[in-house]
Amino acid sequence: MTYQPVIGLEIHAQLQTRTKMFCNSVNDPDEKRPNVNICPICLGHPGTLPTINKKAVEHVLRLGLAVGGQLADRTEFDRKNYFYPDLPKGYQISQYRLPLVTGGELAGVALTRVHLEEDTARLIHDHKNGGSLIDFNRAGVPLMELVTEPMIKSAKEAGDFARELQLLLRYLDVSRANMEKGELRVEANVSVKRSSISRFDLKDPSPKVEPLGTTLGIKVEIKNLNSFRVVERAIDYELKRQTELLERGEKVVQETRGWDEKKGITFSQREKESAHDYRYFPDPDLPPLRFKEIPEWQNLAATIPELPWQKRARYEREFGLRKEALEIISAERRFYTFFDQVAKQLVKPELVGLAANYLLSDLAGLGSVWPAADHFVELIQMIGVNEISSRAAKDILTTGLKTSPRQAAAKRELLQQSDETVLRDLVNQAISKNPKVVADYQNGKKASLQFLVGQGMKLSRGRANPQVLARLFEEILA
Numbered sequence: 123m124t125y126q127p128v129i130g131l132e133i134h135a136q137l138q139t140r141t142k143m144f145c146n147s148v149n150d151p152d153e154k155r156p157n158v159n160i161c162p163i164c165l166g167h168p169g170t171l172p173t174i175n176k177k178a179v180e181h182v183l184r185l186g187l188a189v190g191g192q193l194a195d196r197t198e199f200d201r202k203n204y205f206y207p208d209l210p211k212g213y214q215i216s217q218y219r220l221p222l223v224t225g226g227e228l229a230g231v232a233l234t235r236v237h238l239e240e241d242t243a244r245l246i247h248d249h250k251n252g253g254s255l256i257d258f259n260r261a262g263v264p265l266m267e268l269v270t271e272p273m274i275k276s277a278k279e280a281g282d283f284a285r286e287l288q289l290l291l292r293y294l295d296v297s298r299a300n301m302e303k304g305e306l307r308v309e310a311n312v313s314v315k316r317s318s319i320s321r322f323d324l325k326d327p328s329p330k331v332e333p334l335g336t337t338l339g340i341k342v343e344i345k346n347l348n349s350f351r352v353v354e355r356a357i358d359y360e361l362k363r364q365t366e367l368l369e370r371g372e373k374v375v376q377e378t379r380g381w382d383e384k385k386g387i388t389f390s391q392r393e394k395e396s397a398h399d400y401r402y403f404p405d406p407d408l409p410p411l412r413f414k415e416i417p418e419w420q421n422l423a424a425t426i427p428e429l430p431w432q433k434r435a436r437y438e439r440e441f442g443l444r445k446e447a448l449e450i451i452s453a454e455r456r457f458y459t460f461f462d463q464v465a466k467q468l469v470k471p472e473l474v475g476l477a478a479n480y481l482l483s484d485l486a487g488l489g490s491v492w493p494a495a496d497h498f499v500e501l502i503q504m505i506g507v508n509e510i511s512s513r514a515a516k517d518i519l520t521t522g523l524k525t526s527p528r529q530a531a532a533k534r535e536l537l538q539q540s541d542e543t544v545l546r547d548l549v550n551q552a553i554s555k556n557p558k559v560v561a562d563y564q565n566g567k568k569a570s571l572q573f574l575v576g577q578g579m580k581l582s583r584g585r586a587n588p589q590v591l592a593r594l595f596e597e598i599l600a
Contacts, residue, residue, distance in 0.1 A: 125314040125365050128339060129280050129357060130234075130272035132309040133287060134265050135297040136241060137181045142262035143240040144172030144215060144408075149263050151303055156257040164240075164262030166211035171407050174199070178264035179411065181296040182222045182238050184422055185266070188290060188429055189233060191226030198410040199238075203401045207256060208243040215240050216267075218402040220410075229286040229431075231279075232271040241265040244304075260304075266297070272311065272341075277357035281350045284308050289430045289453060301349050308347040312360045313339035314368065339364065340374040344381060344388055356381045360388050433458060441465065441474040450482055457481065463495040468502060477502045484519050493523030501527040508587050510538050540587040542594065545578070548586060549594045552577040563599060571595060 139149050145163035153159055163170045186193050200218040216239035223236035243261040247254045268287065274280050288306055291297040299306040315338050344360060347353045364374050379388040413419050428436070434448045443451070451457045461481060465474045480502065485492055493501070501518060504510045504527060510518070514536035518527050531537045539545060552574055553560055563570035571592060578591040 123369070124317040125339075125368065126317055127275055127361050128272050128313045128315055128341075129274035129276075130311040131268075131270045131274065131280060131283065132311065132343075133268045133284060134241075134307045134309075135268070135287075135291055135299055136305040137178050137264040137266055137297050138295065139175055139177045139181070139264050141175060143175050143178055143238070143264040145262055147262065150259070151263075151298070151305060153259050156255075157259060159259045160261070164210075165258060166209075172215065172405075174408060174411070175264055176416075178238060179222065180419065180422065181264075181294070182236055182266050183413070183419060184294055184425060185268075185290070185296055186223030186226060186236055187423055188294060188426055189223075189226035189228045189236075191223040191233060191236060193413060194220055194222055194224070195414065196220065196410055196412050197222050199405045199408045200402045201405050202239075204399075206242070207254070208245050208261070210243065210258070210261060214242065215405055215408070216402075228290065229283045231283050232273060234269040234271050236266060236268045239265050239267060272313075277354040277361070280310060280357055281354040284350055284353055286430065292455065293427060293430055304348070308353050310344045310347060310353065310357050310360075311341050312344060312357055312364070313341045313374070314361060314364045315339040316368075339368075340376050342374065342376065342388075343378045345378055345391065347381060352381060352383065355386065356388055359386065363388065441471045441478070443475065443478055447478045447482060451478065457486075460485075460492065460495060460498075464499055464502070467495070467499045473502055473506050476505060480515070480519070484516055488519070493519070493527075497523040497525075497527055504528065504531070508538055508540060508589065510536055511584065511588070513584065514538070535583075535585065537585065538587050539582055539585045540590050542590060545582070545586055545590055546594055546598075548578050548581045549574075549591065549598060551581055553595075553598065560599060 136151060141147060142149050142159075142164055145161050147161045147164050148159045150159055163172055183193055197217065197220045199215050201213040202216045202218070203213045205212055217237035221235040221237035224234070226233040226236070241260050241263040243256050243258045245254050245256055270283070274283065284306075288299045288301075291299040291306070297305060301307075342360060342364065344356050347356055360379070367374055375390075375393075377393050378391045380391050381387075382389055430452050433452045437443045437448050437451065451461050461478065464477050464481075468474050468477055477498070480498075485498075492498075501510075501515055501523065505512065505515050509528075510531050514531060517534070517536065518530050521530060523530065528537075556574065556577060559570045559573050563574065574595050575588055575591045578595070579586055579588060
């Protein structure tokens, strides 16, 4: 019997806003002091009334446009009722029947919905002394939840989807989406289904084979996966665990499981809740939203920048960049902003490709000290016309290019010498000092030419143009 993975993701992202979702408390994920960004509303005090954060709604709408989803004409907020210490009101304000966005697609994966809710407080467990503390700074922070269709077929595909979503959130300035800070949290719904099942009918004993994939497996949710590597490891483990259960004739239990990083296994936490367990109902304190009544939301499409997949396609089409360069440059704002400034000035694909190579191999290793884009352009142009060697270019880059690269090269005597009159004299010196190598070359040992060119470079203290040197050696020794 063979089995097919069926994976869906639920991804939560804290949104970048000045204040929290339903109150005026500061939304500051970097605040280290506990319980300072709080107020009676986000603490759930009786008699308080929430107010919708318009910027948070706008963030989700822009994301919906970017993924080609359908924006709701009318939406509302609901109360999701459950009790847990990090939920001071005893319910979470979320969305159920009328999410902000339905449908859409990202990285080849269809989306079910994108909705908006408030985050919970943060529990801090004291394992040494027992007990737990609660930090309410996070309570009420705007939280976007994106749900995919259960169509992902592997752990790697799930990881790639989560990475692309993180990138999109950052392109749109919707969320910083740092997983290590809990700003992006992934939950995976994992099941396996039989590829085909033979069944028997008592009235007709001939076997019936059900069509491929018609029998779905039991879904298990893995909570709080805090890195892309963990997402992939946990899904791989869970697929293997469920398959082995079914192969032994046992059943998969619908439940919520956690991930034990040290042991590399998932573990049971509780039975999985269903929607009716939360007793959703519209929040009576929050009015429905009708987007057509909000003037500043009528032209949100104009605020969408060039998106990651569009940028990669343009780089490949216009400059012929290789896949690795496409992925790295488009993945970080500092890289693609700098690259776009440089490419706009260089224009020629061969020079842009050269700039990409130096960006990835040299600038990436310089930390935060990068040259001005204009200086980098000048350096690439000098390399392109053989004014400086590759080695000289790397030396100049390490200085940070605080001045013009041409000035820096002249000051450090790094400008490449291409004057044939000067180089011919160096070639003759190298020939007279290496008669055996010259004889080898003239007897057909072509590799000897590289040795002679090296000797010419040595005599010029690295300043000679190696291409001109090689041509002169060939002419003189012909």
